[in-house]
Amino acid sequence: MRKSLPLPCSIFVFLALFCGGCSETDPRIPFGTMHVRYYQNSSGLIEERLSFFIIAEDDDGIENLAELYLYHDREGLRWLFTSADWLHLSEEETTWIGSHAIVMPDNEPLPRGQYRAVLVNRAGRKIERHFTLDMPVEPRFPFPSLSLTQGRYRIESEYPEHFLLCYDESGNALAPVTVPKLEDSLASLKLPSSTRSVALWAEDSEYQTSAITETLLLR
Numbered sequence: 160m161r162k163s164l165p166l167p168c169s170i171f172v173f174l175a176l177f178c179g180g181c182s183e184t185d186p187r188i189p190f191g192t193m194h195v196r197y198y199q200n201s202s203g204l205i206e207e208r209l210s211f212f213i214i215a216e217d218d219d220g221i222e223n224l225a226e227l228y229l230y231h232d233r234e235g236l237r238w239l240f241t242s243a244d245w246l247h248l249s250e251e252e253t254t255w256i257g258s259h260a261i262v263m264p265d266n267e268p269l270p271r272g273q274y275r276a277v278l279v280n281r282a283g284r285k286i287e288r289h290f291t292l293d294m295p296v297e298p299r300f301p302f303p304s305l306s307l308t309q310g311r312y313r314i315e316s317e318y319p320e321h322f323l324l325c326y327d328e329s330g331n332a333l334a335p336v337t338v339p340k341l342e343d344s345l346a347s348l349k350l351p352s353s354t355r356s357v358a359l360w361a362e363d364s365e366y367q368t369s370a371i372t373e374t375l376l377l378r
Contacts (some may be wrong), residue, residue, distance in 0.1 A: 163228070168190060169289060177203065181243050182303070183282075183284070184217075184218050184284070185280075185284045185285065185286045186215065186216065186217040186223075186224060186278045186280045186284065186285070187216040187217070187278075187285050187286055188213045188214065188216075188276060188278055188280070188286055188287075188288040189214045189216060190213070190214045191211070191212065191213035191214065191257075191288065191290055192210075192211070192212055192213075192367070193209060193210070193211050193274070193290055193291075193292050193367065194209070194210040194211075194342075194367045194368070194369065195207055195208070195209055195210075195269065195292070195294055195367065195368045195369075196208045196209075196210060196245075196259075196367070196368070196369050196370070197298055197302065197368065197371070198233050198370075198371060199302050199370075199372070199373075200266075201314065204299060205302060206262075207262070207263075207266070207269050208259065208260055208261065208262055209261035209262070209267055209269050209292070210257070210258070210259045210261070210270055211229055211257045211258060211261055211274075211276075211290075212246075212248070212255045212256065213227070213253055213255065213256060213257060213276060213278065213298045214253055214254065214258030214287075215254055215255070215256045216254075217280050219280070221247070221254050221256075222242075223248060223280045223281050223282075224242060224256070224278065224279075224280050224281070225241065225242055225281045226239060226240070226241050226242075226277075226278075226279040227240045227241075227245055227256060227257070227276065227277070227278050227279075228240075228276065228277040228278075228279070229261065229274055229275070229276050229277075229279070230274065230275040230276075230343070231272070231273075231274050231275075232275060233270070233272060233273070234270045235289060236263075236270070238258075238260055238261055240256070240257070242363075245257060245258060246259065246354065257318040257374045258283075258306075258378075260275065262359045265335070268296060269292065269294060270292075271292050271293060271294070272291065272292065272293075273289055273290070273291050274289065274292060275287055275289050275290075276288050276289075276290060277287075294366040294367060294368050298329055298332075298368065298370070298376075299366060299368070300316070300317040300318050300361075300363065300365060300370075301317060302370055302372075303315060303316030303317075303318060303321075303359055303361040303370055303372060304316070304359075304372060305357070305359035305372050305375060306375075307345070307357075307375050307377065307378065308346055310344055310346065311342070311343065311345065312343065312344075312345055312348075313341065313342050314338065314340045314341045314342065314359060314361075315340065315341070316359075316361045316370075318361035318369075318370065319361055319362065319363060319364070319365075320337075320360060320362040320363075320364065321337075321338040321341070321359070321360070321361055321362070322335045322336060322337055322338060322359075322360040322362065323335065323336045323338055323350065323357045323358070323359060323360070324357060324358045324360050324371070324374075325350055325351055325354040325356075325357055326354065326355060326356045326358075326374065327351070327353040327354065327355055328353070330356075333351045333353065333354060334351060335346050336350055336351075337347070338359075354372045355376065355377055355378060356374045356375060357374065357375060357377065358371055358372050358375070359368065359371070359372040360375065360376040
């Protein structure tokens, strides 16, 4: 058996300083959410995207978190997000991390059932939590539509709630606007003044699903 070589004292000092800044506690996932979004492709087929976000906590701060895994063990699926590519959303003192773009190969429907999230910090300590995706495999409502004509909008939808996603000239997202009626003047919505294009977000909050239409230019 090969013997390990003794380490210089300076290495021990470095390791002590390095590890001294890392807590020995696990990260935490107090809460998480899964939301399916429907899109309609150019062939008229409905495709699914999964939004998955967790509230992430670590005693050494959010910058100490390194990896977030999402597994569907029954189907043998795994998605990996690192601190370099997950979305980081902050609301007051709450931090959410996750992704809006979890998809299946060939845009197949996402498997329903239990998912397992594993959050890992830079010290290698981890925590896992289970989540369930239990909405119907088929959308509850037909895919909605949005049309714009002569300063008016018209929505054809059976979804309970509706919002306009607003974008400026450079395609940057602006604050979404609640749409109380299926048809009215655009002026009645009081869109942000820099809005140049819009898309419809139709929401079914009871089943954590929504449908998003293509973006239309304001004329």
